[in-house]
Amino acid sequence: MKFPAPAGQRKEGDMERPQYDYAIVRDFVHWSIFWGIAAVLVGVLISFQLVAPKLNLAPWLSYGRLRPLHTNAGIFGWGIGSFFALFYYVTQRLCRTGIWSRKLARFQLWWFNATIAAAAVTLLLGYSQSKEYHELEWPLDIMIVVLWVVFSVNIVMTIVRRKEEQMYISLWYIMATLVGVAVLFIVNAAAVPVSLFKSYSAYAGTNDANVQWWFGHNAVAMVLTTPPLAIFYYFLPKSTGVPIYSHRLSIIAFWSLIFMYLWTGAHHLLWTPVPDWIQTLAMAFSLMLIAPSWGSVINGYLSMNGQWHQMRDNYLVKFLILGITFYGLQTLQGPLQAVRSFSAFIHYTEWVPGHVHMGTMGWVSMVLFAAIYYLTPKIYGREIYSEKLANLHFWLVLTGQLVYSVSMWIAGVMQASMWQAMNPDGSLTYSFVEVLSKLYPYWWVRGASGIIYLAGVAVFVYNLYMTAKNGRAVAEAAA
Amino acid sequence: MWEKNPVLFLVLAFCAIMAGSIVTMIAPFATVNTEADRVPGVKPYTALELAGRDIYIREGCNNCHTQTVRPLVADVLRYGPYSKSGEFVYDRPFLWGSRRTGPDLAREGGKYGDEWHYQHMRDPRSIVPESNMPAYAFLDHEKIDPDLTRRKMKVLGFPCTEADIKALAGKTAMDAMVAYLQKLGNDDNWREAAVVEYQGETKKPFEDDATIRKAGRRLYLEHCSGCHGSDRTGSIGPDISDIDMEEEELFNLIYGGIPGSGMPGFSNLGADRIWKMVTWLEHRGDE
Numbered sequence A: 001m002k003f004p005a006p007a008g009q010r011k012e013g014d015m016e017r018p019q020y021d022y023a024i025v026r027d028f029v030h031w032s033i034f035w036g037i038a039a040v041l042v043g044v045l046i047s048f049q050l051v052a053p054k055l056n057l058a059p060w061l062s063y064g065r066l067r068p069l070h071t072n073a074g075i076f077g078w079g080i081g082s083f084f085a086l087f088y089y090v091t092q093r094l095c096r097t098g099i100w101s102r103k104l105a106r107f108q109l110w111w112f113n114a115t116i117a118a119a120a121v122t123l124l125l126g127y128s129q130s131k132e133y134h135e136l137e138w139p140l141d142i143m144i145v146v147l148w149v150v151f152s153v154n155i156v157m158t159i160v161r162r163k164e165e166q167m168y169i170s171l172w173y174i175m176a177t178l179v180g181v182a183v184l185f186i187v188n189a190a191a192v193p194v195s196l197f198k199s200y201s202a203y204a205g206t207n208d209a210n211v212q213w214w215f216g217h218n219a220v221a222m223v224l225t226t227p228p229l230a231i232f233y234y235f236l237p238k239s240t241g242v243p244i245y246s247h248r249l250s251i252i253a254f255w256s257l258i259f260m261y262l263w264t265g266a267h268h269l270l271w272t273p274v275p276d277w278i279q280t281l282a283m284a285f286s287l288m289l290i291a292p293s294w295g296s297v298i299n300g301y302l303s304m305n306g307q308w309h310q311m312r313d314n315y316l317v318k319f320l321i322l323g324i325t326f327y328g329l330q331t332l333q334g335p336l337q338a339v340r341s342f343s344a345f346i347h348y349t350e351w352v353p354g355h356v357h358m359g360t361m362g363w364v365s366m367v368l369f370a371a372i373y374y375l376t377p378k379i380y381g382r383e384i385y386s387e388k389l390a391n392l393h394f395w396l397v398l399t400g401q402l403v404y405s406v407s408m409w410i411a412g413v414m415q416a417s418m419w420q421a422m423n424p425d426g427s428l429t430y431s432f433v434e435v436l437s438k439l440y441p442y443w444w445v446r447g448a449s450g451i452i453y454l455a456g457v458a459v460f461v462y463n464l465y466m467t468a469k470n471g472r473a474v475a476e477a478a479a
Numbered sequence B: 001m002w003e004k005n006p007v008l009f010l011v012l013a014f015c016a017i018m019a020g021s022i023v024t025m026i027a028p029f030a031t032v033n034t035e036a037d038r039v040p041g042v043k044p045y046t047a048l049e050l051a052g053r054d055i056y057i058r059e060g061c062n063n064c065h066t067q068t069v070r071p072l073v074a075d076v077l078r079y080g081p082y083s084k085s086g087e088f089v090y091d092r093p094f095l096w097g098s099r100r101t102g103p104d105l106a107r108e109g110g111k112y113g114d115e116w117h118y119q120h121m122r123d124p125r126s127i128v129p130e131s132n133m134p135a136y137a138f139l140d141h142e143k144i145d146p147d148l149t150r151r152k153m154k155v156l157g158f159p160c161t162e163a164d165i166k167a168l169a170g171k172t173a174m175d176a177m178v179a180y181l182q183k184l185g186n187d188d189n190w191r192e193a194a195v196v197e198y199q200g201e202t203k204k205p206f207e208d209d210a211t212i213r214k215a216g217r218r219l220y221l222e223h224c225s226g227c228h229g230s231d232r233t234g235s236i237g238p239d240i241s242d243i244d245m246e247e248e249e250l251f252n253l254i255y256g257g258i259p260g261s262g263m264p265g266f267s268n269l270g271a272d273r274i275w276k277m278v279t280w281l282e283h284r285g286d287e
């Protein structure tokens, strides 16, 4: 297989090979890392605010305003920013043609940055709709719609003009993401503005809750599941050199996944006033979701048949396989949390941030790290500066993430037991504040885990910087 | 085939996504918030309460506080009657939240007096030393904008007269916040109705000895000192270092509280622990 020269070195008018645009991929990677660092820094700050409330230094730096900034910067800045980069890369390669419009992609880059920057400023100012993962007020919602339309048009047009008849698995997940996010976002955004930065939801009370968590859970599906899967299905075979184990399994897993996810939103609303039958459907479909989720996990594992030695000598494979493993654990833990009786226990507790961060710091971020490392020869024209550092990065983020999740699970189970504990005379054993005071040690540990993770990210950034500055140039054919 | 036709693919993917969406997201509109859901007595927000609610949203209180009591024993004991759909018909957006870093607030209204809330919002640790809630003293320095509030009331269609808007003059964000907190889940004044009379023998179950007094003191410091001061000489609540009450009367007062006065009831602590506090309180000045 022949590879074109990296963007910077390509000669204009070189018509034999497709004109891939790698510069845009590189720039999206840079900006997504920038927002990712912001997300992790704010994550560390809010963890310490919970143990040292003095750290709520000013109104605009208080926990209630910073937490949405953390989630938005993490999911939309780091997550979606990287997906833009990687989707442009993967789509060009799988279609064997350049991006439909480079100009539009350039515009999209700056529009994306303007949107995230505006998001950061408005969240700090307290302009919020309060709905989780949909906090941004209506003018920003409009910016996001423009962003998504521009992106979707560019990707779909590239696919339409592809030179490869068959659309590979990754393209299915990419297209599902485009449609899914569009539908979810538009419905949940419906609101009536009263001023430039204040609006009221079009839905009231229980309806609003149900619509919001239909959105919220499927933001997990369409942002934290399908895009990383698109990336996984492309970069695992690329990194190992062997194809995905079963195409048929991929087909079944894909269609059942996108069909089932949309029924499960109400598992965030178990025991609330949302009608019981919706909760029951959500619980049932959440359990069924194990099958398509594990379809991908097993497909990934079986693709490693005869290749497991690469876990030792290929750092990309390490990131990818640990990533899919966390996805597998996540999709067992999630359905468990969706069971009414278990939800009664752990809902609202520290357990849930443990679940969340195994997904975000483990699954999503691990896969993104691998893909970005894989891209360095393409976007910088240089081999990675240091595999040792890449390995150090791996161990730091793995440790940070495990310590985070495990400490929160323990804290969550303790908190849940104390909340429910009753005396023989039918009174509650512990007051709310008694339980609260027992959480501080765990929160300190979580803060420490955040610092370990942050150190891992710093190593990653340093490694990329040194690669761009003075890594070895790639021998043209081996890129 | 769908693997070769992107347009067909997008259509199929759209259909797959819409199936569950239509059933679980669109269909419920037919039954939710209809007459069947109505809870009598639930009132729309007043201008001041609405302004407070918007500050609650702005400050992201929902990142730490939920607003739904679940129909589970521990939830109901801790927070009050479980939440019903009809109680939320005026909530745009809903504020049920997903994390209980702080306690549920669905039934906060009427639990404490206004004065408690003012002090707690300004400096939570002055009342609850273990709290990690941020201090919101800055809300005192911010005035409510009457014109904006009028517009909001109109958009939401809540009843509001010019006199209501006039009354907002000079109100601070803190006033609005406390007004909002005092409305939460209390439209039917359930607290007054639900003052629990102790069903059972009101007789001290144990002798007055030093270990009981010690336990009583510990309980007092945990549940009462925020309002009555650690030395019982009072702060938000009155001086109770020198109360003159029958022990049965004192027991009933602590068990049921004094509705509407800012003295909450402590029935959920159970009789045993209340008797321990009674024992200690009767033993005036004794450490």
Ligand code: HEM
Pocket (backbone or CB within 6 Å): A132, A220, A224, A225, A264, A267, A268, A286, A287, A289, A290, A293, A327, A330, A331, A332, A333, A334, A335, A336, A337, A338, A343, A346, A347, A348, A352, A355, A356, A358, A359, A360, A363, A364, B098
């Ligand atoms: C089959 C797959 C999954 C199921 C059934 C599932 C189920 C759940 C449930 C029931 C909750 C609510 C917990 C509670 O508040 O009591 C939850 C929360 C969450 N899950 Fe999962 N999960 C799955 C996979 C994932 C994955 C792969 C991610 C990726 C990061 C993820 C991210 C989240 C997030 C961010 C929340 C927190 C939402 C919030 O309350 O703000 N989940 N999940």
Ligand code: HEM
Pocket (backbone or CB within 6 Å): A039, A040, A043, A044, A046, A047, A067, A070, A071, A074, A075, A078, A079, A352, A353, A356, A357, A360, A361, A364, A365, A446, A447, A449, A450, A451, A453, A454, B063, B098, B099, B101
């Ligand atoms: C050093 C790394 C990180 C630290 C220390 C950290 C810390 C935190 C803290 C303290 C919370 C609030 C938990 C609570 O409600 O009690 C939180 C929530 C959250 N974080 Fe992180 N975080 C980190 C990385 C990330 C990353 C990389 C992402 C996304 C890509 C992310 C996504 C989220 C989400 C979605 C929530 C909301 C969880 C929920 O609603 O239950 N975090 N994080």
